[in-house]
Amino acid sequence: MRVVDIPLYGVWNTMKQRCYNPKNHKYKNYGERGITVCSDWKNNFWSFYHWGISNGYQRGLTLDRINVNGNYEPQNCRWATQKVQQNNRRNNSIINGKTIAEWADKSELSYTTIRKRIESGMAPEEAISTPDRHFVNITINGETKNLTEWSKIYGVPMKLASRRIKEMGWDPAVAVTKPPRKGNYHYAT
Structure with a gap:
């Protein structure tokens, strides 16, 4: 070697x-x-x-x-x-005594979501308290996961699944399990 x-x-x-x-x-x-x-x-x-x-x-x-x-x-x-590293950064934002990584661990928000919200000018308290627009609980065959998790499992782009639910009124379970049309995965229906 x-x-x-x-x-x-x-x-x-x-x-x-x-x-x-x-x-x-x-x-x-x-x-x-x-x-x-x-x-x-x-x-x-x-x-x-x-x-x-x-x-x-x-x-x-x-x-x-x-x-x-x-x-x-x-x-x-x-x-x-990675979690320990995220708490050991010199540019860490402390919100009510916790780092962004700690808030992400305790909430349904990702580290990236919280950080990007703060970087875009949202107040830190608002960044951790505003629900994630992609956090939709969906139960399939007795198992409950959020939109992001099901999208990854079934290979359906999250933006497509979200659009199917919010704009087209699809049942969430169908929105994350129906494969996108070939060649048109960004806007397939």
């Missing part, structure tokens, strides 16, 4: 690119802010690899800096889920 085929190699390389390559799209949030990689890791993939394995690396986890203003070094890094 080539070293570049080892999953941790990609993590190591990406970490270095963010910190040292001005052409990397994330450089402004890392290297430009003075975030660096400790010399032991920067110059030695195997050192990073052994640290990663001995500190709980598993596929699906991401490298997280505990102090978001600190460097990539053993005492400031850990393996974390």
Whole structure:
């Protein structure tokens, strides 16, 4: 196996690119802010690899800096889920004592929905209290899921399912289970 085929190699390389390559799209949030990689890791993939394995690396986890203003070094890094990472961001919005990720976890709204609402100028309290227009509970064969979940399961674009329900008056269960017409999936009826 080539070293570049080892999953941790990609993590190591990406970490270095963010910190040292001005052409990397994330450089402004890392290297430009003075975030660096400790010399032991920067110059030695195997050192990073052994640290990663001995500190709980598993596929699906991401490298997280505990102090978001600190460097990539053993005492400031850990393996974390996306949810933990979303709560450990320097641009996190705190709404009534909770981060956006925490609100998303406790509500029927996605992280992206809440963040985009705030970015578009909606007041944070309104962003977390306004129901998602796509959150329609639908029961099929005794199982209840929302419009987004059923749309993914049946492969019907959510915009199409939503249009079928809201504009055309379709039964929600039919709207998410009837496949779109071929070649016209955006507006199929």
